[in-house]
Amino acid sequence: GPATGGTSGGGSGSGAPTSDGLTVLAASSLTDVLEEVADLVRAEHPDLRVDLGFAASSTIVQQVGQGAPADVVVLAGPEPLAMLDPDLVRGDPVVVATNTLALAVPAGPGSDPGAGPVASVEDLARDGIRLVVCRPEAPCGRAAQTLLTDLGLAPRIASYEPDARATLTKVELGEADAGLVWGTDVLAADGAVRAVPLPEGAEVVNDYPLAVVSDDPAAAWFVEAVTSEDGRKVLADAGFGLP
Amino acid sequence: MGAVNAAAAPSPDPVALDAHLVVEAGDFSLDLELGCAVGVTALLGPNGSGKTTALTALAGLRRPRAGHVRVADAPEPEWLDLDRGVDLPADRRSVGLVLAEPLLFPHLDLVENVAFGPRSRGMPRRAARARASLELERVGLGDLARRRPGGLSSGQAQRAALARALATDPALLLLDEPLSALDPQTRSATRADLARRLREFAGVTLLVTHDPVDALTMADRLVFLDGGRVTQDGTPADVVAHPRTAYAAQVVGLNLLAGTVRSGPPVVVAVDGAGAEVVTAEEPGGLADGSRALATVDPAAVSVHRERPAGSPRNVWPVVVTEVTMAGQRARVGLDGPVPLVAEITAGSVAELGVVAGTRLWASVKATEVRVQPG
Amino acid sequence: MGAVNAAAAPSPDPVALDAHLVVEAGDFSLDLELGCAVGVTALLGPNGSGKTTALTALAGLRRPRAGHVRVADAPEPEWLDLDRGVDLPADRRSVGLVLAEPLLFPHLDLVENVAFGPRSRGMPRRAARARASLELERVGLGDLARRRPGGLSSGQAQRAALARALATDPALLLLDEPLSALDPQTRSATRADLARRLREFAGVTLLVTHDPVDALTMADRLVFLDGGRVTQDGTPADVVAHPRTAYAAQVVGLNLLAGTVRSGPPVVVAVDGAGAEVVTAEEPGGLADGSRALATVDPAAVSVHRERPAGSPRNVWPVVVTEVTMAGQRARVGLDGPVPLVAEITAGSVAELGVVAGTRLWASVKATEVRVQPG
Amino acid sequence: MSTRGRGGRVPLLVPAGLALTLVALPMLALLLRVDWAELPTHLSRPVVGQSLRLSAVTTSATMVVVWLLGTPLAWVLARSDHRLTTWVRALVTVPLVLPPVVGGVALLMTYGRRGVVGGWLEQATGLTVPFTTVAVVLAEIFVALPFYVITVEGAMRGLDRRYDQLAATLGAGPLRTFTRVALPMVLPGVAAGSALAWARALGEFGATITFAGSFPGRTQTAPLGVYAALEQDPQAAIALSLVMLLVAVVVLGALRSRWVP
Amino acid sequence: MSTRGRGGRVPLLVPAGLALTLVALPMLALLLRVDWAELPTHLSRPVVGQSLRLSAVTTSATMVVVWLLGTPLAWVLARSDHRLTTWVRALVTVPLVLPPVVGGVALLMTYGRRGVVGGWLEQATGLTVPFTTVAVVLAEIFVALPFYVITVEGAMRGLDRRYDQLAATLGAGPLRTFTRVALPMVLPGVAAGSALAWARALGEFGATITFAGSFPGRTQTAPLGVYAALEQDPQAAIALSLVMLLVAVVVLGALRSRWVP
């Protein structure tokens, strides 16, 4: 378990290593897939308590740095990983998935691509279009910035949301006309939003590195699960790229 | 005086205020007919008899269930006539109101307080302030014009409240126990100023009070209320001579015993409720056997004794002391017995007889000290 | 009675309370030496004379600057001796305190209120409740034992407060104007119960009061304070006969004029401050020329007139009315002139002479009505 | 209000009605947007039960601490006339006007890994506080305690000192006077202060998300649950909001007349 | 406090001291963690100036609305004895105990694109409210107005009705009585209510982040700035927190004696 209650040294005791539970903090785009990975771990270790928390990667890094209890973190990109206190990281981080940015718009009634005000990337530059993106310190925000620069667009931004899922929600609710989120988020939205195709070569690809941040043996069990065949299948099914 | 009124008032004192008020407030109901001439009418009565209710209804601060109010000298003389749907709001009646507490506006200085009324009625600022200064002069506060109410003594504040009420030239001035919140010394001084200012005032004044000094020194006429109904109405001299209720008798400091005449000689009054009889020295002539009568006894004429007295007094009763109050060297002693009485004795007697509540004594009254009036 | 005390008290009445209090409170300073026997000592004095200050210091609720308090009958007789660093907190002194307001604990019923003291001093619950019930019986509240204070009349509440104070068997009972917050009728009834209960109480009682009735009917001894110092100390009879301050004279209802004797005949007292002289009918024998004297005049002996009276009275002064109060058919009229006086006149005279504050009159006193004592 | 002069009141009734609308309309809109048919389904989402349960646990723990420590503090403040008392009272009051997020930062600086107390605590015991349920409780205490202390102190200062003095003359020491006289007499104030403090703790968001994060079942209380659900499951967020609105109305109902200062 | 009986007070002083520590220690820790030498640098970060400026603008706008609309509402509530008044008062009070995030959800349901008013507003005027500075102001009004109305109404209800009645007998109509008599007499209450409402608006976080989002210079007020900076630039977050702490202390200083209910 996490480094609370003085049990962080539990693994170094004599006999079989024991765990007081597994806590995983992960980027919010991984919300649904890691629940499935957690089920794989639970199947292997029926008595293990597995807790998952999702937030913006930058938030996770800041919270773990302030002492938030966690065994494993999965972050959206190398930048947040670089911010993580190196003293906390056990072993070498591994990239477990990749993702690409997508332009999401509300699905609208007839799911006709031309129904909403945003039918193509160019529409973003029009007056009165309300585009939401992640805040710059979140990986999806940084990626959005890169994409817009690559496309040579400087649209008016309606709001900087804390993370990708918050950005997606604003599109789902119809409060925004468009949002830049991860491709997997569009799939996870289950039809509530559509992806507007991006021009060739404009995709921004992002890595998801995993780091172990406690000595609890359960951390290794989770790494095993996410890199196993079953784990990779779960990720691929959700639309993630595999390294 | 308006035409309405000249027609309605055949009496020598023209009726300046003509009101009939029927007010319901919870269990209490007031039904009061009042016709007042210019001058001071005192409204007296026990607590809860409806005096304040009557005043607030006249001012338009409380809506009567029925009735009318006409004030001849007001700019709009018809204040209330519920049958005809007339009910002027307070700010369009022409009243001045003074309550027990001065309730000056604390954020305004005295001139501004007194000028508030004229300003509210549309007088230009300069004129209103001039008028306010004049009113303050009249109540002797000319040099305190720029003071805030916080810096005033209670007597000064109450005089300022009077000035404020009079600055709008009200047709009807309503004073609800205006001196009752003052300490005794201040009360006397303020009463003097109030009495003087009221003599100059040309409208109708209704003065609510519990204090006999107010009633006897300031009012032209006394109206007694009880339970929302008038119980006596007359000049101060009338009431002192012939109080018709226990409350009125108490105000003028007498014992009052109501009962039935048994014609003599001697004429005897069988006191209501009690089994007691009061022997009088009246001539039997004026009082028919079986007629109603009111007997009054001056407290100073009631003597008290440790033992049953043997001498001449014809009226002797065993009594229990209920109350002792002292004023100077005299004590007023409340007595309960066949008839309730108040006796006035010296402080020396109090100590000598050991008079505290609960003491058992004998009370006696000479027949010659009993006055009787038809009741 | 403790050995400490037996040695310190050679007088026939053994001194049960021996105190010297020096208290500073802002500008005010109290310096009071008090030796009291078992019985009731009344503490009188104008507002702000230090009565409450003395009581709170005795109770241990206010720390004196210097002094000592010894109460012979208390479990710990040495309450205060600042020289020796002794200063018992209030909860270890043996006092009972009753204030003007009953201040019963509103969340407790009467038995619990009265049992609070015994319980606080360690008595078991059952015994404390039994004791409380007994105390309530003694003040006539036996059947209200389970009532909360909210349901009581003011008189009942004050009697319960007395029971609570006495339930701890205090060595010293402190009563600070215990009847002053009651309305007159309730006051009389409660005074009777208080007087009876105090007669049964075997400790020292200090009774603060402004009311002459309390002082004359309940106290064995009167101590007058002014400005934190004792001004007179004696039995009620003493004080009535020879009041030594204006306040004491007022309490017993007399006019007091202090001055210097000019031996006669007639003996004349030149009143301090005023230019006036009072002519008396005293024999010149007892009063040396130039000696200090106190002249007292009964208010009933002061006559007032519209015009300067021509007849026999030797003492005639022009005066201005400052105050009129009425009790029954008598009015007390405050007069300001060469000497300040109170006159007692009839209600009839008030109306007849038009007596309000500010009225100019003539006051006269016959020489035979002036009593003189060495001052 | 009598109907007389109603005409003269229009200039007052119009802005008053506007003010009322600004406050009441959103609550009405919330009710209108609830999908009543599906409400039971939405209320059964894990985020609803989990966050409400956590809120119940943390606010209960908060109230126990508030009562045990806040009541004596209120009494000491009410009865002390030391010249430092004013300063202490002011200090206790600061969180009432301090933005909760700033409170969260301050708590991080205190109990965080590099905090004044946190660093020492981790070295000594291996325990870390931030982002645990304990952190939620600390955040709630920080924001709720002042409401309780100020309300109860007000009630206690309103208590006539002569009651204490009488209790002393009857032989009661300071502790007995506090427990048997002062406390029972200010129970209405204690109730009002408790309701206020509890409502404040229940609604606490800024300090919690800053100091304790939003971890389901561990630090995600009901307000954080609403915020989180808004991203994933807006209807669950609305359902949870409805529950909180209901709670607010019930709390107010219980306070009613005691509310207004 | 006299020193006598101090011994008997220890059982009270220990928990009181603990309570004080729980509240005061974090504020002290914040001060200790400020890098005083670098403070000017940190205070010059864009997030600091920008968010403080926005907070100044939005809370000012909020207070103007609160004064203009809240004061008449307080007066109408104080002087009405209609049987509906109790309900209206309760309704106005709800946001005091409603979690701010829930308020944010409710505002979204009202002024959002698909909200009760928002949809109609966009169709009619093309204006949208969420994610704008107007949304911040609406959120602040929603949470701050009740504090003002309740405080001022309390003061106004404490105002002796006979003052109104006397003003009426002197010829003043309802409007003149309100502006010339009632309002001047409750100025201390208005000041206290304003300070409370302003502090509440300044600290507002949950409703704002939910309803208005966090856009630097447009909707990112100081508390949102602190929250955002904490991840990116903790020293700027601490510097901004310090400024807010200072503001809180100044507000309390201004309120002082008028604070306690």
Ligand SMILES: Nc1ncnc2c1ncn2[C@@H]1O[C@H](COP(=O)(O)OP(=O)(O)OP(=O)(O)O)[C@@H](O)[C@H]1O
């Ligand atoms: N709003 C009300 N609701 C119910 N009863 C009322 C109301 N106002 C007055 N009353 C009742 O009306 C009666 C008369 O009250 P009012 O104040 O007029 O008496 P009052 O003669 O002025 O007495 P006081 O000498 O004590 O001033 C009382 O019994 C009172 O309880």
Ligand SMILES: Nc1ncnc2c1ncn2[C@@H]1O[C@H](COP(=O)(O)OP(=O)(O)OP(=O)(O)O)[C@@H](O)[C@H]1O
């Ligand atoms: N805490 C205090 N600070 C300053 N002055 C005080 C304080 N307590 C009492 N005094 C002053 O001490 C004087 C005596 O007050 P005390 O209450 O003892 O008078 P009293 O004789 O009981 O008067 P009363 O008859 O009005 O009850 C007064 O002048 C009062 O102003």
Ligand code: MOO
């Ligand atoms: O970590 Mo995010 O949710 O991809 O900004």
Ligand SMILES: [Mg+2]
């Ligand atoms: Mg009245």
Ligand SMILES: [Mg+2]
């Ligand atoms: Mg006193």
